[in-house]
Amino acid sequence: MQTDENHNPELPGIPRGNPFSTPEGYFDRFPLKMADRIAAEKGRFRFPFPVLLKPVPMFATAIVLLSTLVVGYRYLNTGGDPLSEEEISTYVYQEGILDEFSEEELLEYSELSLVEPDTQQVNHPPTDHHGIQEYLIESGIDEVDIINEL
Amino acid sequence: MQELSDREILDLFAKADTRNYAFNLLVRQFQQRLYWHIRRMVIDHDDADDLLQNVFIKAFHALDQFREDSKIYTWLYRIATNECITFLNNKRKRFFLPIADVERQLSENLQNDAYFSGDRIQMKLQQALLTLPEKQRLVFNLKYFENMKYEDMSEILGTSVGALKASYHHAVKKIEEFMRRV
Numbered sequence: 001m002q003t004d005e006n007h008n009p010e011l012p013g014i015p016r017g018n019p020f021s022t023p024e025g026y027f028d029r030f031p032l033k034m035a036d037r038i039a040a041e042k043g044r045f046r047f048p049f050p051v052l053l054k055p056v057p058m059f060a061t062a063i064v065l066l067s068t069l070v071v072g073y074r075y076l077n078t079g080g081d082p083l084s085e086e087e088i089s090t091y092v093y094q095e096g097i098l099d100e101f102s103e104e105e106l107l108e109y110s111e112l113s114l115v116e117p118d119t120q121q122v123n124h125p126p127t128d129h130h131g132i133q134e135y136l137i138e139s140g141i142d143e144v145d146i147i148n149e150l
Numbered sequence: 151m152q153e154l155s156d157r158e159i160l161d162l163f164a165k166a167d168t169r170n171y172a173f174n175l176l177v178r179q180f181q182q183r184l185y186w187h188i189r190r191m192v193i194d195h196d197d198a199d200d201l202l203q204n205v206f207i208k209a210f211h212a213l214d215q216f217r218e219d220s221k222i223y224t225w226l227y228r229i230a231t232n233e234c235i236t237f238l239n240n241k242r243k244r245f246f247l248p249i250a251d252v253e254r255q256l257s258e259n260l261q262n263d264a265y266f267s268g269d270r271i272q273m274k275l276q277q278a279l280l281t282l283p284e285k286q287r288l289v290f291n292l293k294y295f296e297n298m299k300y301e302d303m304s305e306i307l308g309t310s311v312g313a314l315k316a317s318y319h320h321a322v323k324k325i326e327e328f329m330r331r332v
Binding site: 013021023026 | 190266267294
């Protein structure tokens with residue numbers, strides 16, 4: 001079997017010795033120099049996730065952060081799902097809020113709620129047969145209820 | 151200086167109160183071998199000094215995550231080799247130099263180097279080495295000057311033992327040719 005040495009043919013006439021040298025005492029001073037550098041390094045801020053400094057992970061992280069910001073902003077801006085009329089009625093009934101207002105106040109509020117904010121005109125509830133039917137359909141009341149009502 | 155085993159160094163480094171001591175021992179244990187390895191590649195003492203410091207700084211920050219699937223010394227050699235290759239590549243990019251011009255510049259540095267104490271033949275050998283491709287130069291240096299095992303070299307350079315032997319053989323042939331010609 002060939003050993004490593006067999007693959008290490010000498011170059012004839014060329015000494016193997018090290019032709020380079022260093023300034024005097026270099027290897028005695030070097031550990032102290034390293035100790036100083038390490039002390040300086042410890043005081044320096046190092047980014048805790050160095051892998052994120054590479055382009056691909058950095059790009060992926062940026063996309064995730066941006067998506068989170070956009071979704072969060074949109075959610076906060078809508079203030080969640082609006083309550084249905086039924087939920088509002090149940091809440092008002094359960095809390096006894098109606099008892100806190102007089103009949104005049106409630107009538108006044110119901111008229112104000114029908115005023116379109118831009119025109120300040122009162123939308124009178126429909127009084128004719130066709131108008132009532134349309135109103136009930138728009139209000140999402142069940143067809144059977146509408147027929148019963150009519 | 152008594153050399154510590156890898157396990158002893160890692161155990162000392164793992165404890166906060168002996169961390170700096172362990173690192174100091176690591177530096178003392180490996181500084182000379184790594185320095186000469188780097189110096190043969192970059193020629194200039196100041197460059198070798200800077201790179202050696204970078205190697206140990208990187209080792210300091212990564213020693214915690216060192217998995218013992220290799221020896222500390224081959225791991226340090228790998229860091230040092232990568233530092234040398236990056237340094238030489240940057241030199242080329244910075245001055246838009248082709249490979250041959252960088253090697254020519256290194257050869258000129260060698261002739262003016264105050265810390266080169268070799269004779270005329272050794273100077274000629276170094277100049278011959280500078281005509282070799284980087285990888286061949288690395289293989290030749292590790293084998294010829296350090297008598298490193300091919301298995302360890304394979305770990306450091308990420309090349310098969312067979313390819314390393316072939317690379318060394320080619321390097322020797324080219325050097326012989328250079329020595330005859332020049």
